[in-house]
Amino acid sequence: MMERAEDLRLSLSLSSPLIAPRTHHVAMLFHAPPEKRFLEMPLLPAAKRSEVVAAEEERAGLRGGGGSDEEDGGCGIDGSRKKLRLSKDQSAVLEDSFREHPTLNPRQKATLAQQLGLRPRQVEVWFQNRRARTKLKQTEVDCEFLKRCCETLTEENRRLQKEVQELRALKLVSPHLYMNMSPPTTLTMCPSCERVSNTNNNSSAAADRRGISTSTAAAGSSVVDTAADGGILCHRPIAVRPQQS
DNA sequence: GTTCCGTACGGGATTACATCA
């Protein structure tokens, strides 16, 4: 399942013209942990931010010897955000780790950060984005799946309506023949409302045939019942043989 | 110049924990 998801290309657009005004949590600067403090001080000049981060990480012992801004993904002197591209090796390690646990505990985060020469915040962000990508892909897969379900059910609905129409016509034209015909394997009658429906209204049976979830199948069956008979059918199908006279 | 993807960020929501009346 996940392999299938991984194969799909992302196609949904997340962009929107809405631009949220950015505000700052000044208070948090004094209480947040080092990496959080860095995040919450975007008004500081970039160079100053790098200094603070370096100092904090030095104190925390998270910084590898001789780590440069380049390696740390720091910002440029001009204040522009410096986009770092993680190396193939870094990405591979993160991917492996993600496959093991999609979420990180603080220790794992710190260990990974140290191992890869990244800030813990970068590791955290990478995992957040990775989870978001996974979710997006899964949503696409689900969407495709439901679309196919819908098409299948629509087709089946058409077929069943036609079948019902034919049976009604036959009953009108030659009731004798109708009563003597062998029971249609796919039709059942609800004992309470005495309406005929398809045996495979049994949700699980229908689901088995189509390979879709039971709830989806049940929803599809309701559509069939309502459309064909103009009423609500009970969902306890019982095989019924036309009475022999 | 445009598009897409990956990285980074801000902010809201939630949860756990500490403190205090």
Place this chain on the structure above:
DNA sequence: CTTGATGTAATCCCGTACGGA
């Protein structure tokens, strides 16, 4: 001592900005 209210920290997700291929 217990309990409810309140504050704080940590973390997650969502929406978005932005750099680079």
